Amino acid sequence: METITIYIGGAAHTMPYEAPRVLAAFLEPYGFPMPCGGAHTCGKCRVTAYGALSPLSETEKRLLTVDEQLSNVRLACCAQALGGCTIHARAPENARVETAGLSAQRSDASPFGTQGYAFAVDIGTTTAAVYLVDLTRARPAEAASALNAQASYGADVIARIARCAESGVRPLQEAILGQLDGLFTVLLKRSGLDARVVRGVVLTGNTTMLHLAAGLDPAGIAAAPYTPQSLFGVMESARRLFAALPPDVPVYFAPCAGAYIGGDLICALLAAAPQENELLMDIGTNGELALITGTGILCCSTAAGPAFEGAGLSHGMVAADGAITDVSMTGKGAVCTVAGGGAARGLCGTGAISALAALLGCGAVDETGLLDEQYHEAFPLMDGVALTQADIRQLQLAKAAVAAGVDSMLQAAGLAPPDLRALLLAGGFGSRIDVRSAASIGLIPPVCAPCARACGNAAGAGACLIASSQSALDDAERLAKRAQVLDLTESAFFSDRFIEQMLFPLF
Numbered sequence: 418m419e420t421i422t423i424y425i426g427g428a429a430h431t432m433p434y435e436a437p438r439v440l441a442a443f444l445e446p447y448g449f450p451m452p453c454g455g456a457h458t459c460g461k462c463r464v465t466a467y468g469a470l471s472p473l474s475e476t477e478k479r480l481l482t483v484d485e486q487l488s489n490v491r492l493a494c495c496a497q498a499l500g501g502c503t504i505h506a507r508a509p510e511n512a513r514v515e516t517a518g519l520s521a522q523r524s525d526a527s528p529f530g531t532q533g534y535a536f537a538v539d540i541g542t543t544t545a546a547v548y549l550v551d552l553t554r555a556r557p558a559e560a561a562s563a564l565n566a567q568a569s570y571g572a573d574v575i576a577r578i579a580r581c582a583e584s585g586v587r588p589l590q591e592a593i594l595g596q597l598d599g600l601f602t603v604l605l606k607r608s609g610l611d612a613r614v615v616r617g618v619v620l621t622g623n624t625t626m627l628h629l630a631a632g633l634d635p636a637g638i639a640a641a642p643y644t645p646q647s648l649f650g651v652m653e654s655a656r657r658l659f660a661a662l663p664p665d666v667p668v669y670f671a672p673c674a675g676a677y678i679g680g681d682l683i684c685a686l687l688a689a690a691p692q693e694n695e696l697l698m699d700i701g702t703n704g705e706l707a708l709i710t711g712t713g714i715l716c717c718s719t720a721a722g723p724a725f726e727g728a729g730l731s732h733g734m735v736a737a738d739g740a741i742t743d744v745s746m747t748g749k750g751a752v753c754t755v756a757g758g759g760a761a762r763g764l765c766g767t768g769a770i771s772a773l774a775a776l777l778g779c780g781a782v783d784e785t786g787l788l789d790e791q792y793h794e795a796f797p798l799m800d801g802v803a804l805t806q807a808d809i810r811q812l813q814l815a816k817a818a819v820a821a822g823v824d825s826m827l828q829a830a831g832l833a834p835p836d837l838r839a840l841l842l843a844g845g846f847g848s849r850i851d852v853r854s855a856a857s858i859g860l861i862p863p864v865c866a867p868c869a870r871a872c873g874n875a876a877g878a879g880a881c882l883i884a885s886s887q888s889a890l891d892d893a894e895r896l897a898k899r900a901q902v903l904d905l906t907e908s909a910f911f912s913d914r915f916i917e918q919m920l921f922p923l924f
């Protein structure tokens with residue numbers, strides 16, 4: 418019998434060969450990331466494989482270097498197993514999850530009672546974070562995170578919605594729910610607890626992530642008039658969702674305000690509690706913005722893409738050990754800070770912004786984003802990790818989308834950047850970012866740098882608040898109803914500003 422052997426995450430898995438299939442199909446159950454969802458465009462699903470395989474495709478010849486082609490490197494979404502073969506794949510890496518600063522601030526009872534524990538979950542497009550909340554103390558006791566297991570279906574919400582159109586919602590729902598079951602089990606075990614102590618679950622995330630968790634078709638989110646099936650704010654039971662929990666455990670889906678204003682932004686608003694003329698920026702694969710005006714809450718969302726999460730960059734990685742997090746320039750070249758010390762393995766989103774700011778500062782990149790030709794399309798940073806011209810273009814697009822979103826919000830509110838009293842940066846990426854670097858590349862208005870501050874994973878903090886306080890749950894539902902969504906898809910002002918924001922600031 419011919420077999421397929423997969424080496425991933427330090428473990429070997431063997432299965433019988435049955436029929437020709439792309440290598441990605443064998444790697445899917447292990448959460449192997451497929452940033453473009455198998456669209457043959459990103460070239461980041463590299464594996465090493467040998468045995469009975471299809472010949473190199475035109476895409477592989479285009480996206481792999483000659484050295485890689487000679488070293489059995491293949492693209493998992495292109496190469497097919499035609500018989501027995503062996504695949505070596507890199508395990509998905511988990512970003513760090515912050516628990517510092519996550520404490521409930523309300524004194525009333527939890528919607529799940531006053532005893533036991535609850536799980537608060539922030540399903541990010543890139544990372545899923547789970548917090549175990551002690552209801553007697555109303556605070557998170559433990560936390561764990563993992564790269565969203567749906568990564569193998571695409572890096573952003575549009576790619577995942579496209580996969581649902583092809584193969585239904587079920588595989589994506591099973592991927593995330595199975596992963597959360599695993600994280601619940603890990604946290605309970607780590608705390609010496611039994612699943613019977615769990616009294617409730619709060620799920621937050623963008624509107625698409627909540628659709629996928631609930632098993633709802635998200636197709637309406639991807640095309641005009643952008644109509645989701647649900648804006649949630651509903652209580653379900655664990656029965657049809659989580660095998661690791663008792664079936665009668667209530668599961669609350671955080672309320673959303675629109676197709677692209679999700680429960681994550683509402684939870685972030687709840688936790689960060691911005692005041693009038695304060696802007697909350699939750700920057701991840703989507704840039705979600707909320708501005709408190711004299712009359713209400715103005716929200717918008719811009720498609721930043723995965724570059725800020727490190728997912729779309731040539732040497733991109735999540736903010737884990739081995740990631741370059743900070744770059745400064747000396748006369749001898751780049752000086753890099755690496756998470757965890759040791760050798761550099763890649764560049765996370767904050768490191769990429771820091772590197773770009775440093776290159777703009779020393780003139781190696783000009784205001785149009787062009788890397789000086791002496792660097793031959795890639796500026797070397799450390800240990801073979803580089804920032805390439807293509808990476809700079811990706812960051813430029815992401816920066817322009819977010820900055821044009823900020824401009825549009827301010828224009829709609831009749832404000833100018835100096836009018837902002839505070840700029841709150843939320844999300845795993847937003848809260849780690851160096852404010853000066855963000856201002857240097859124009860991601861935030863430079864004039865706002867002195868009033869910018871990080872507020873941690875505010876979406877996760879908001880979910881913890883809801884898990885521990887009925888009044889917080891009520892406030893979240895009120896916030897979702899009050900939020901006024903600014904639609905940028907048809908906005909000529911946004912389009913104009915987007916083009917202008919493609920230029921980097923000159924200092």
Ligand code: FES
Pocket residue numbers: 450451452453454455456457458459460461462492493494495
């Ligand atoms: S090229 Fe294979 S996932 Fe993008």
